Amino acid sequence: MRAFLISLVALVVITVGSNQILNWLDFSAEQAAVSEQNVRLD
């Protein structure tokens, strides 16, 4: 069952890591969809 345990560790690493990477890239739905200033729509 070593492969199973390693996969669990990998699961946690990938889950936390992907979140950290997206944060590091400054990506979030808020970042992508909200402006600090008012913008006028065309």
Place this chain on the structure above:
Amino acid sequence: MLRLIAIFALLCSLTTAAAAQEATPDPRAETGGAQTLEDILRRQEGLAIDDEFRSSVTGDPDAAAPTSEQLGTRGGASDADLWRAYRYDSADITTQARGPAVTTLIQDRGVWWWQFREGPLLQYGAWLLGGTLIALALFYLFRGRVRIDGERTGRTITRFKAFERFGHWLLATSFIILGITGLISLFGRKVLIPAFGHDAFSTIAEFSKWVHNNISWAFMLALVIIFVMWVVHNLPDRTDIKWLLKGGGLFGGGHPPAKKFNAGQKLIFWSVILLGGSISASGLALLFPFELNMFAATFSKINAIGLPGLLGMEALPTELAPHEEMQYAQLWHAVVSFVLMAIIFAHIYIGSVGMEGAFDAMGSGEVEEQWAREHHSLWVDEVVAAERKEGSA
């Protein structure tokens, strides 16, 4: 005489005024300037109507009361004026929101999505999962566990190497957690809030969403690993037909020959790859809102081959608001996930309690030789032949 002339002049002026009114009749006089029955009927028939009578009535800034006065101005526009301006796209709007969806202020076609999500999706999804579990329980009761028929040899064969098992478990554990967290999101309002209350569910939902969004990358990575490792062994061949015709030997009649993966396992593999790939695509569309719009383009292709007509349906919509793209992505994501969950229930059953010796393949990776000969006889022949070749070399 002077009186007669005055009366004549008065009659003439009244007649002229009446004639002038008849010359320029106001068609909406009876409705106070609003739309008429004729307008409504024309719109119901899909005919164009002249909307000028209301599209231009969007407020008059010059008529606004000064801001210095009590109950001062909002720019000379009433609520109705403002909504008309939204409707006819003449409102001067500023916002802090950006992105494609921001230009769609009202999207009333989302109502059917919400009703479907809260009703049939939950109902049929629950039936599918519950029905599958009941069917598996009944199968176990009537068929019992598939035993190793022959005598155990005491020897084992390596069925899956460590990296294969790692890929399988990465996919399996991520899918199970995605399934649980997805069901929490889907059934939260109907089931969990009444059971635990809003505050508790808020915490559960927030954690569940974070896990669901971020663990999805492990699922997608594992899907790629599994595909690369096993696609060669899962290409269909003649042995699959024989295996399927014998029902995999589940109902007696001996064990049909099979290579590394039998036809049943191949069906599971391709279900996981195709449905899992589709769930991943729709999941990415939900992870990155409004960035990956796939449904309008897909519907166009489906319409082009005439599929809706063959099924007696109207053509699928090809002009979708950004929100509608997200709504279709959510429904597709959920529906395909339900189907894959039901398939995986059967996979888990046969890989654990349903078949003696099967779990070892993914547990230790070593399987009893007799089990391998019964369920994967052609694969055992290949392994033995390869070992002999190595031994003689």
